[in-house]
Amino acid sequence: MARYHEVYRRSLDDPGAFWREAAAGIDWHTPFTEVFAGERWFPGGELNTCYNALDRHLADRGGQAALIYDSPVTGTRRSYTYAELHDEVARTAGLLKSLGVRRGDTVVIYLPMVPEAVVAMLACARLGAVHSVVFGGFAAPELAARIEHARPKVVLSASCGLEPGRIVEYKPLLDAALAASAHRPEHCVILQRPQCEAAMGEGDLDWATAVAGAEPAGCEWVAATDPLYILYTSGTTGMPKGIVRDNGGHAVALHWSMAAVYDTGPGEVFWAASDVGWVVGHSYIVYAPLLAGCTTVLYEGKPVGTPDAGAFWRVAGEYGVKTLFTAPTAIRAIKKEDPNGDLVKDHGLRYLFLAGERLDPDTYHWASDLLGVPVIDHWWQTETGWPVAANCMGLEPLPPKPGSPTVPVPGYDVRVLDENGAECPPGVEGAIVVRLPLPPGTLPTLYRDHDRFESAYLARYPGYYLTGDGGHLDADGYLFVMGRTDDVINVAGHRLSTGAMEEVVATHPDVAECAVIGVADELKGQVPAGFVVLKSGTARPAAEIEAELVALVRERIGPVAAFRRVSVVARLPKTRSGKILRGTMRAIADGRTYRPPSTIEDPGVLAEIERALRSG
Structure with missing residues (x-):
């Protein structure tokens, strides 16, 4: 260095x-x-x-x-x-x-x-x-x-x-x-x-x-x-x-x-x-x-998702792109549609830069292994x-x-x-x-x-x-950004990062995308609630995967996380630029009046989130 x-x-x-x-x-x-x-x-x-x-x-x-x-x-x-x-x-x-x-x-x-x-x-x-x-x-x-x-x-x-x-x-x-x-x-x-x-x-x-x-x-x-x-x-x-x-x-x-x-x-x-x-x-x-x-x-x-999950690689190869810069959400969407990287051709990239939200290690490793070039968060x-x-x-x-x-x-x-x-x-x-x-x-x-x-x-x-x-910051001076400070939740007096929980949930082999938010709890003040989108082709029962995710967070972070609520959903609410609307999800969880941002990709997804929260 x-x-x-x-x-x-x-x-x-x-x-x-x-x-x-x-x-x-x-x-x-x-x-x-x-x-x-x-x-x-x-x-x-x-x-x-x-x-x-x-x-x-x-x-x-x-x-x-x-x-x-x-x-x-x-x-x-x-x-x-x-x-x-x-x-x-x-x-x-x-x-x-x-x-x-x-x-x-x-x-x-x-x-x-x-x-x-x-x-x-x-x-x-x-x-x-x-x-x-x-x-x-x-x-x-x-x-x-x-x-x-x-x-x-x-x-x-x-x-x-x-x-x-x-x-x-x-x-x-x-x-x-x-x-x-x-x-x-x-x-x-x-x-x-x-x-x-x-x-x-x-x-x-x-x-x-x-x-x-x-x-x-x-x-x-x-x-x-x-x-x-x-x-x-x-x-x-x-x-x-x-x-x-x-x-x-x-x-x-x-x-x-x-x-x-x-x-x-x-x-x-x-x-x-x-x-x-x-x-x-x-x-x-x-x-x-x-x-x-x-x-x-x-x-x-939209250079990701159906019908063309290979658009990134087509554009990169056709125009000789050296450096591609996008959001982790885009790579996770590609991974969901093309988990084995079958659509990746001669992309010619030298670098893939990612920003806009936390890059979870699972997505980092998937892109690195698939592309064979530096993936830079x-x-x-x-x-x-x-x-x-x-x-x-x-x-x-x-x-x-x-x-x-x-x-x-x-x-x-x-x-x-x-x-x-x-x-x-x-x-x-x-x-x-x-x-x-x-x-x-x-x-x-x-x-x-x-x-x-x-x-x-x-x-x-x-x-x-x-x-x-x-x-x-760690001992080597590396910065770890765990999310907005209002994403830190207080569970029975313990300050916990929902970003850290998302990092664990994202490592599950069947999970394509996830979000974890804090919801009110009468006993503990707040507890985390997770929402996951599964990879295409996943046929296992949702309840089985949900139980595995609860056990995984308990194993990686500990019982203090109180991570017991997780729901499999078809999609997460996002803006058209790909950012997950965690703030809107928190408003739904808290029962607050909210107005869906005009940049939301699909307003109908909020009803699914609300149903999942009400079901407990």
């Missing part, structure tokens, strides 16, 4: 020199006067993120593929060179400029996974406008709340989005959101898709016609501390919580991460199998690969924008420890604190925090709500950023 330790210590002992060196990978219009001052990175510097993602590559790699679009739901495959993507972005920026969008204005983007979504984000960055991408699965009330809070001058949307077997009409959702919002944008530009063309209203503009008549726009130089985008956290209730990302720190950190964490450089192909509406899509579909001169893949559809958040803990393959590959995202990434001074703010010894669980200042690229504030930023993230442990996750 000598190389890693050297870089990590330098990032903490002399962050000014460390990030000054990293900033040399970005083209600056005006050099920054200081690396860090007044809680902000690179003050005094001016740059343009779109210029760094596109324009500066034109001389050396204008003919190289910048974006590959693969859409099995429409039967479309298309590649854009850096020159072609630059031209599309410049014309779209020209359209926005003609509609009055200027530096500092906000633009809401409500689009499916189509090239225009990438173009729209980069076009905003080109003008110095602040984009706010709203995930295409959000319903009208959530979209309305974000429009009202962001106050966009323009909304960019589409007639529809496509999912396997169904069409989602976006325009009626947008119209309903605008009717419910107190803010009215000056213009809505609609991308008409042939699968379902939308009726246009007064003031609506057709995307293709409007862009065709626009003059290309150049780059506007902005301050490094100016915002690039606002991203509202998924599952927001009440007032939306808008994560702000600045231009300078974001560009520096993401460019550095591509080489140091992902070991992926100019000309190589990177695929983040996510959605542009989430932080992974912002960081690692759009910005980071293009800042690094890579080719990025944009996939429209890593951990980060919407708030951080790039990895907090990882096995940094571009610095020094470290021995993996299943269940751990490995070690803190340079720039992040990660600690584990107890309730009194004292550091926990190795192996003892507590709150995972990051000692201030946070590195570049992380959130400097919440949009129009700095007081909330301080109360939510900084007040609990002064001098530290509170991640909201619990876990521990």
